[in-house]
Amino acid sequence: xxxxxxxxxxxxxxxxxxxxxxxxxxxxxxxxxxxxxxxxxxxxxxxxxxxxxxxxxxxxxxxxxxxxxxxxxxxxxxxxxxxxxxxxxxxx
Numbered sequence: 001x002x003x004x005x006x007x008x009x010x011x012x013x014x015x016x017x018x019x020x021x022x023x024x025x026x027x028x029x030x031x032x033x034x035x036x037x038x039x040x041x042x043x044x045x046x047x048x049x050x051x052x053x054x055x056x057x058x059x060x061x062x063x064x065x066x067x068x069x070x071x072x073x074x075x076x077x078x079x080x081x082x083x084x085x086x087x088x089x090x091x092x
Contacts, residue, residue: 005039005092008055012048014067020049026066027052029075033085036075039092054084062087 009030013022022045024031031041046053052066062084075081 005056005088006042007034007039007088008042008044010044010046010051010053010055011066012046012051014050026069026071029070029073029078030081030084031075032073033075033078033081034088037085037089039088054088056088056091059091061091 009027011022011024011027013020014026016023024043027043031043034041050065050067052064052069053060054062064080064084069080070078075085
């Protein structure tokens with residue numbers, strides 16, 4: 001049976017090149033990995049700096065620093081993406 005959860009990816013702003021703003025570049029691999037696992041992703045901005053949280057059914061199942069995520073890519077080589085997908089799979 002395929003998993004099909006709605007995952008809310010709540011992310012905060014972080015500094016890059018001296019500018020602080022919300023960016024999704026570091027979340028591209030996570031989104032690709034979650035969609036490959038059969039989940040749907042919705043991005044939601046948060047005011048908390050450097051944060052990234054995955055919410056399933058209103059519960060935070062994974063949290064971390066957005067700056068620890070790999071920039072771009074498909075998420076297959078990023079161990080944090082695999083850890084996050086595993087946390088989502090276990091919560092569905």
